[in-house]
Amino acid sequence: xxxxxxxxxxxxxxxxxxxxxxxxxxxxxxxxxxxGSVNALPGTAVDTTGxxxxxxxxxxxxxxxxxxxxxxxxxxxxxxxxxxxSGANRLNFxxxxxxxxxxxxxxxxxxxxxxxSQNDLTSNGAGNISATVTLYGRLAGSQQTAPPGSYxxxxxxxxxxxxxxxxxxxxGNCSVGGSTANFSFTVSATVTTSCSVTATNLxxxxxxVLAANVDGTSTVTPQCTNxxxxxxxxxxxxxxxxxxxxxxxxxxxxxxxxxxxxxxGRTTVWGNTVGTDTLSGTGTGSxxxxxxxxxxxxxxxxxxxxxxxxxxxxxxx
Numbered sequence: 001x002x003x004x005x006x007x008x009x010x011x012x013x014x015x016x017x018x019x020x021x022x023x024x025x026x027x028x029x030x031x032x033x034x035x036g037s038v039n040a041l042p043g044t045a046v047d048t049t050g051x052x053x054x055x056x057x058x059x060x061x062x063x064x065x066x067x068x069x070x071x072x073x074x075x076x077x078x079x080x081x082x083x084x085x086s087g088a089n090r091l092n093f094x095x096x097x098x099x100x101x102x103x104x105x106x107x108x109x110x111x112x113x114x115x116x117s118q119n120d121l122t123s124n125g126a127g128n129i130s131a132t133v134t135l136y137g138r139l140a141g142s143q144q145t146a147p148p149g150s151y152x153x154x155x156x157x158x159x160x161x162x163x164x165x166x167x168x169x170x171x172g173n174c175s176v177g178g179s180t181a182n183f184s185f186t187v188s189a190t191v192t193t194s195c196s197v198t199a200t201n202l203x204x205x206x207x208x209v210l211a212a213n214v215d216g217t218s219t220v221t222p223q224c225t226n227x228x229x230x231x232x233x234x235x236x237x238x239x240x241x242x243x244x245x246x247x248x249x250x251x252x253x254x255x256x257x258x259x260x261x262x263x264x265g266r267t268t269v270w271g272n273t274v275g276t277d278t279l280s281g282t283g284t285g286s287x288x289x290x291x292x293x294x295x296x297x298x299x300x301x302x303x304x305x306x307x308x309x310x311x312x313x314x315x316x317x
Contacts (some may be wrong), residue, residue, distance in 0.1 A: 008295055024065060026056035026129070028163035028181045030155075033137045035096070035189035038284065040120070040146045041196060041223055050135040050185065052117075054163065065165055068174030069133065070107040071095055072160020072225040074153045080104075080113060084151035084187060091151040091189060092140040101138050107160055108174055118174040119218035132281070139189055145285035147226040148193045157184035195224040195283065197232065197315040202260075202294045207301075210256070214296040215266070221290065221313045224283025230317040231280045232290060233272035237309040244271035249307035256307045261293040274316050283317075 033050040054067055076083045076090065083090040097103045097117045100117055106113025123129050155161050166178030201217035225232045239248025239255060250253040262270045262279050270292065271277030 030185040046139040056129035086149040228283040251305035254302040
């Protein structure tokens with residue numbers, strides 16, 4: 001018997017070079033961060049936002065990449081505090097990665113404030129990525145002494161304003177490796193000229209007979225932006241026929257005449273005509289207490305009652 005052996009072999013192979021990995025290319029931009037017009041006197045923080053836009057092409061389809069965005073100190077900084085200049089004056093601000101404004105947005109390269117913002121983004125089927133990342137800005141509170149003016153800080157393009165990007169690493173945080181894309185933006189605010197004023201009541205107390213002077217004091221407190229000239233005036237009040245020299249407290253149809261003065265000697269009447277009988281000053285950003293000196297002169301004593309008047313305090317600036 002003869003046997004026929006047939007050898008069958010299958011060879012798996014591939015011809016040509018292995019395709020190159022897709023080369024992802026990205027750009028980054030950041031909108032300017034504007035706090036707008038700010039009244040510094042309340043001393044409260046002012047919040048705003050900016051937007052980083054990341055655009056990429058040439059990525060491997062449906063693939064996740066890691067993006068690490070650095071924001072540096074800026075040109076004007078004191079320690080870890082970012083600042084906007086206006087001439088010789090400074091306004092403090094901070095930039096954050098979260099809406100609660102608890103995680104400051106810093107820089108991996110320097111490092112500064114613990115690093116930048118890490119975001120993992122996935123390309124679409126065409127190998128493109130388009131995404132936005134919100135930047136949260138805060139103008140620090142307790143800056144009442146900041147003079148009015150336009151403040152701005154240029155966050156220039158370069159090593160401290162930079163997007164690093166590349167293939168997603170297996171765990172871990174952002175590094176400064178990978179490809180880069182630079183961007184720049186400006187942070188700005190305008191501190192407006194402003195004044196506010198408060199006052200305490202003036203109580204002359206009780207008197208049986210108005211046979212001698214009855215004196216009392218109260219306090220008027222203007223608060224105006226640093227360097228702002230102001231005048232504080234007191235009107236004639238609500239009494240019928242009253243003038244700033246002879247104001248009137250009333251009870252029904254009865255009145256008591258009194259006056260308000262700028263000095264303890266009670267010789268200079270405090271009125272409401274700027275440049276004539278108001279009290280002037282220059283704001284510091286803080287409260288500036290002014291004493292109102294009141295006097296009820298001797299006069300015919302009216303019927304017993306509680307006598308009152310209302311004075312309008314005006315700060316002109």
